[in-house]
Amino acid sequence: MDSTAPEAPTMGATDPREQQMPNTDRHRGRSRVYVAGCLAGAVAAAAVGVALLTGGDDDAPEAVPVPPPSPAASSPAPSPTVSVPPTPEDIAAKAAEVKYREYLQVTRDVAKAGYVDLAPFDTVSIDPENIVLAQTAERLAGIAIAGDTKVVSLTVQSVELDPPGEYPYVGLLACLDVSDLTGVDPATGESVVPADRPDLLKSEVIMRNIPPGAFTDGRQPGWYVAEVIQRGEPC
Secondary structure, eight states: OOOOOOOOOEEOOEEEEEEEOOOOSSOOOEEEEEEEOOEEOOOOHHHHHHHHHTTOOSSOOOOOOOOOOOOOOOOOOOOOOOOOOOOHHHHHHHHHHHHHHHHHHHHHHHHHTTSOOOGGGGGTBOTTHHHHHHHHHHHHTTOEEESOOEEEEEEEEEEESSOTTSOOEEEEEEEEEOTTOEEEETTTTEEOSOTTOOSEEEEEEEEEEEOTTOOSSSOOOEEEEEEEEOOSOBO
């Protein structure tokens, strides 16, 4: 009796699993562990035919044992993250940055309102910057200002908390996007913005920390913009 043996099932899939180490500032690693199991059983066609002719065989083909999965490689414990408290210089720089951004918002608001009220300048800046702002207001009075100034980057250049004979200061370097900022003279309808003005301008800023009791006009102590230097240089 001719018999065709059914094809024995074969399992040989490989199941990769990946373990990734937690990323830390001091350790980045990756290990891959491959766990494979294979069960293979094969019966030759001739042997199956003989078994059928003789009425069968009580002895079933012995299954090949499946090897247990290899234990995952143990991952070393991640290095603990050490929290470093901010230094007084870090705290001063952060406060100065926040005040400078407030200064930009105030100067935009005053300009868009037509430079009618200059009092808001006193909340964010001191002399000599206030003198420059007053001169700018006089020059641009009546000019229709539109658009906005965006901070592309802001870098701390220097911090001095105890300069001899001076108030503490922080030096900032800002890159400002002024491409959206426009000014039009209503009398002529012409723009007052120079045609060669770069879209990105570099701005050097000196911030001063005014201590309590230094103001005689009731202003609050804290960080103020003392000087802004813009040379028309692109950044």
